[in-house]
Each structure stands twice: as C-alpha cells, then as structure tokens.
Amino acid sequence: MAQKPSIPKGTRDFSPLEMSRRNYIFGTIRNVFSLYGFRQIETPAMENLSTLMGKYGEEGDKLLFKILNSGDYLRGIDRNLIESNDTARLASQLCEKGLRYDLTVPFARYVVQHRNEITFPFKRYQIQPVWRADRPQKGRYREFYQCDADVVGSDSLLNEVELLSMIDEVFRRLKIRIAIKLNNRKILAGIAELIGAPEKIVDITVAIDKIDKIGIENVNAELIERGLSEESVGALRPILEIDGTIEERVNSLEKLLEKSEVGSNGVRELRTVVNGIMETGLDARLDIDVSLARGLNYYTGTIIEVKALDVEIGSITGGGRYDNLTGVFGLPGVSGVGISFGADRIYDVLNTLNLYPEGIEHCVQVMFTNFGEKEAACALRIIKKMRDCGIQCEIYPDTAKMQKQMKYADSLGTPYVAIIGETEMSQNRITLKNMSTGEQQMLTEEEAIAIINPATSI
Numbered sequence: 001m002a003q004k005p006s007i008p009k010g011t012r013d014f015s016p017l018e019m020s021r022r023n024y025i026f027g028t029i030r031n032v033f034s035l036y037g038f039r040q041i042e043t044p045a046m047e048n049l050s051t052l053m054g055k056y057g058e059e060g061d062k063l064l065f066k067i068l069n070s071g072d073y074l075r076g077i078d079r080n081l082i083e084s085n086d087t088a089r090l091a092s093q094l095c096e097k098g099l100r101y102d103l104t105v106p107f108a109r110y111v112v113q114h115r116n117e118i119t120f121p122f123k124r125y126q127i128q129p130v131w132r133a134d135r136p137q138k139g140r141y142r143e144f145y146q147c148d149a150d151v152v153g154s155d156s157l158l159n160e161v162e163l164l165s166m167i168d169e170v171f172r173r174l175k176i177r178i179a180i181k182l183n184n185r186k187i188l189a190g191i192a193e194l195i196g197a198p199e200k201i202v203d204i205t206v207a208i209d210k211i212d213k214i215g216i217e218n219v220n221a222e223l224i225e226r227g228l229s230e231e232s233v234g235a236l237r238p239i240l241e242i243d244g245t246i247e248e249r250v251n252s253l254e255k256l257l258e259k260s261e262v263g264s265n266g267v268r269e270l271r272t273v274v275n276g277i278m279e280t281g282l283d284a285r286l287d288i289d290v291s292l293a294r295g296l297n298y299y300t301g302t303i304i305e306v307k308a309l310d311v312e313i314g315s316i317t318g319g320g321r322y323d324n325l326t327g328v329f330g331l332p333g334v335s336g337v338g339i340s341f342g343a344d345r346i347y348d349v350l351n352t353l354n355l356y357p358e359g360i361e362h363c364v365q366v367m368f369t370n371f372g373e374k375e376a377a378c379a380l381r382i383i384k385k386m387r388d389c390g391i392q393c394e395i396y397p398d399t400a401k402m403q404k405q406m407k408y409a410d411s412l413g414t415p416y417v418a419i420i421g422e423t424e425m426s427q428n429r430i431t432l433k434n435m436s437t438g439e440q441q442m443l444t445e446e447e448a449i450a451i452i453n454p455a456t457s458i
Contacts (some may be wrong), residue, residue: 010134010142017361018225021350022145024360025174025343026127029147032170035126036162038149041124043106046097053098055105055328057206063132065142066095099131103148104322104338111152111336112329120334122151127343140314141344150338152326157269160302160321161276163339167306167317168284170341175355177309178316179285184270185299185320187253190263191290194256195235196230204228205293208240212291216240240291246274249288258458266301273302285309292301294318306341308349315346359415365452367409368395369402375420382418382430382445391453410435416452 007013013021033040052064100106103126111118127147134140149166151159161250164180171178185205192201203226207219214222216237225231242252250271270288277286284306292303294315301321308316317337326334350356366386368379376395383393396405402419409417419431419440430448433440443451 008142010136010140014144016363020363021356022347022362025346025350026145026147028173029170029341029343030125030127032173033147033149034164035169036123036149036166038123038125041107041110041126042128043100043103043110043126045099045129047100047106049096051109051329052101052105055325056101057202059206060101063134064101065131065133066101067097067099068094069096083086096135101132102416103128103132103146103340104150105325107148108149108152108322108325108336109329111334112326112331115331118153121151121159122153123149123151125149130168138348144345145343147341147343148338151335152334152336155323155335157272157276157302159337160273160304163337164273164277164304165280165283167304167339168282171306172283174270174346174350176316176346176349176353177284178284178310179287179307181287181289181292181305181307182248182270182273183289183303184266184301185293185303186262186266186301187257187270187290188266188293190257190260190266191236191239191262194239194264195228195232197232200226200228200232204236208232208236208291209293211240242290246286246288246377250274252292253288256404269301294320295336300324302337304421311349311352313345313348315342316349317341361413362415362437363392364394364412364414365392366418367405367414368393368418369405369420370399371395371421372399375422375425378425379418379420382420385445386449386452389449389453392450 029300030040044069049064049066056063107124107126111122125148127145129143129145131143134142136142149163151163167178167180188205189198189201192198192204197204204223207222207226210222211219220233220237223236224230228236239256242249242256244252250267253270254264254267257267260301274286274288289305292305293299294303294305299320300323303320304318305315306317307313317339319337321335321337324331324332324333325336370376370379376399379395383395386393396408406417415435417435419433419434421431423429424431424442427442429442429444431440431442432448432451441451442448
C-alpha cells in the first residue's frame with residue numbers, strides 16, 4: 001500500500017484562491033515599497049553557516065535549519081564526537097550551509113559583498129521565504145515569507161520615520177487596524193546600567209521580550225535563573241510598568257535615565273522618531289513599550305513591532321536599527337535600519353477578518369464555451385481580441401454539454417460565460433451570461449468587452 005503523501009509540519013500548500021489572496025498582500029506591500037523609493041533584490045535560499053551563526057542570539061542559532069553536506073558527509077569526521085553526542089560540534093563539521101533565518105543578515109552580507117556596486121544610502125526591499133526550526137503553532141510556521149525594506153549607509157532618524165509611515169500606509173491599504181510599538185536598544189542598555197547589571201543586557205532583553213507570552217512573574221524567575229540578583233530584578237519591575245501617554249512615558253524615561261549616557265541617547269532618539277511620525281500623521285495606534293527587545297542581538301537603536309488590534313496573533317511586522325551588522329562581514333561603519341512584514345501572519349489576519357477586496361479570487365473574467373471545431377475557432381479569434389484589451393479569458397478545452405461547461409465556470413467563480421453557437425456565429429454576435437444574476441444578452445464583441453471590463457476600450 002502506497003504511503004499517504006504529506007508535507008513537513010510547519011509548512012503549507014496554497015490553492016489558487018489562497019495564492020490570489022497572498023499575491024494581493026505581496027502586491028500591496030511591493031507597491032508601497034516602490035512608492036517610497038525602495039528597489040528590489042534577491043539572495044539565495046541558503047547561506048554559508050558562517051554567515052548566519054551568531055547573528056540571532058543563542059536561541060536564534062538553535063532555530064537555524066542546517067543543510068547536511070553532500071556526498072560522503074562523514075568523511076574526516078571525528079568519530080569521538082559521534083560517540084560523545086556533542087551535537088553542536090558535530091553539526092559544525094557535518095553542515096557548511098543553512099537555510100536563511102531572515103532576510104536582514106543575508107542583506108548585510110550582500111551589502112559587503114557588492115559594496116563597490118552600491119550607491120549609499122542604499123534602499124532595498126526583498127520578498128522571499130525564510131525558514132526557522134520553531135515549534136509550529138497558530139501564526140507560527142517553519143517556512144514563511146518576509147517582506148523586508150532596509151536603508152543602509154545613513155544615520156538619519158528620518159529613515160525610521162519613513163519606515164513607520166510606510167508601515168502605516170501598508171496596513172491602511174489592507175484595512176487592518178494596528179498598534180505600532182516602539183523602543184530603543186540604548187534605553188534597554190541604560191536600564192541594565194540602572195539596575196546594576198550592564199553585563200547582563202542580553203539576558204535581560206531575551207527574558208523581558210517574553211512578557212506578553214509568559215507574564216512578568218515568569219520573566220522575573222527567568223532573570224534570576226540567568227544570574228540577576230533579586231535586588232536587580234526588583235528594580236527592573238517598576239521600569240517595565242511605566243504608564244501614561246506617549247509624552248509622559250518618554251518624559252519618565254528621560255528622568256529615569258538621566259545619569260546614563262547611553263540611556264539618555266536612546267530617549268533622545270526615541271523622542272525624535274515619535275515627534276517625526278506624529279507630525280506626518282498616523283492612522284495606527286502608537287505605543288512606547290520598554291519591554292520590547294525582539295530578542296535579536298543585532299539591534300542597536302530603534303526597535304519596532306506591530307500587532308493587529310482585532311485578531312489575537314503574534315507580531316505581524318517588526319524591525320529596527322542595526323548600526324554594526326555589516327561590521328561582522330568586514331565593513332564597519334555602515335549603519336542600517338529596516339522593517340519586515342510577516343506576510344503569512346498578515347494573510348491569517350485578513351482571512352480572519354475577511355478583508356479581501358471583492359472579486360480578488362477571479363483569475364478569469366470570462367470563459368468561452370466549446371460546442372465544436374468551428375465554434376471553438378470563432379471563440380479563439382474573439383479571445384485573442386479580448387486578451388489584447390487586457391481581459392482574462394479561457395476556453396473550455398473539450399466539446400461537452402452546456403451543463404458541464406457551466407458547472408466548471410461556476411466552480412471557479414468565473415463572472416461571465418460567453419456562448420458561441422450556430423445562431424451567434426450567423427449573426428456575428430456573442431451570448432454573454434452573467435453568472436451571478438443568470439441574465440443573458442446577445443451582444444457584439446465590442447458590447448461584450450465593454451460589459452466585462454468597462455474601463456477597456458478597443
């Protein structure tokens with residue numbers, strides 16, 4: 001008995017209807033990227049592990065999909081590693097490449113590798129899949145698409161303001177109500193100094209980034225496990241619970257961190273970004289969240305996260321500034337800031353709220369019937385004319401009964417069916433049936449085209 005086919009957990013197939021909806025998302029994001037002056041590039045699905053490792057923190061490294069070396073991958077391997085079950089060192093010898101975890105690190109590699117071909121500041125976007133060896137759950141997949149936009153080669157905080165404006169525009173077009181959360185890595189560093197644990201900045205950020213998922217008490221327990229004293233953990237809690245308006249929160253942070261140079265710099269940057277985006281106007285709800293860290297070690301300034309207001313799901317967009325990321329590839333001093341739209345989660349939000357435009361699933365506007373060789377030849381001539389006018393057409397490939405052909409068109413949601421029989425051919429007309437109303441009209445080719453696509457002229 002043949003094994004039932006399946007796909008790996010955390011991956012999905014997409015039907016034609018689903019692809020129409022996903023392409024609507026990609027198209028919306030791509031149009032906004034272009035509107036703001038970003039240009040598209042692509043990078044390989046797999047990168048050298050040396051490119052990926054150490055860029056996402058300890059937890060991120062564990063989620064990298066590693067690719068087994070081809071050929072005799074055990075040749076030259078230290079057999080003691082196999083017997084000792086030292087999986088980390090063994091993996092480093094068995095695997096030289098890995099699937100990309102995100103698009104930002106490959107972009108940094110791209111910038112360094114192609115630096116002589118790039119004019120700075122360089123604004124690029126990418127829409128490609130990424131892979132993470134995560135535990136699959138609602139809104140979390142092992143294979144998913146990211147839609148990234150980054151600016152490198154500029155320190156200006158206007159870039160942050162433009163990216164926030166771009167986020168707002170994308171979700172305005174998609175009709176998704178969102179909250180944009182902001183923080184700054186320098187503020188987190190200042191907080192670490194304030195509670196007397198500057199060397200624990202990574203442990204602090206990794207832990208407090210989980211507050212929404214596991215709650216403050218569990219975060220406190222994790223911080224103690226990571227080596228922070230109870231006194232430091234106690235000093236941290238009131239900082240994480242700062243409340244009030246945007247202005248009040250920024251003022252509280254400014255006063256709290258006034259003795260920390262790095263923390264004060266972070267507050268000044270945050271205030272500049274907030275004032276800038278408020279001046280441009282914002283449909284989204286803006287929030288300051290000092291617990292926001294996103295768990296990624298390469299952020300050095302602004303941190304951005306976007307949540308949907310009407311659906312319980314994880315972050316649907318995130319990003320931030322990473323002033324030293326290209327330095328690990330031999331090109332120091334190139335600052336960068338970027339955002340990433342989680343297309344798969346946005347897809348889930350749109351499905352839940354049913355926010356797709358009407359008719360998005362219609363890949364064909366009109367189907368022509370097929371009642372024989374002469375009728376099909378006549379239909380093909382008219383189809384050519386309609387396609388030249390930008391109308392999506394198809395002809396039923398086989399000669400079949402009317403009922404079967406109509407059932408096919410109805411199953412695809414085709415808005416119109418064009419019927420060509422002996423009567424229509426003798427009068428040089430088309431019978432056009434509206435599949436929604438059932439209404440039929442005998443029309444000239446020009447009249448049919450005008451009804452199917454009123455904006456079309458021939």
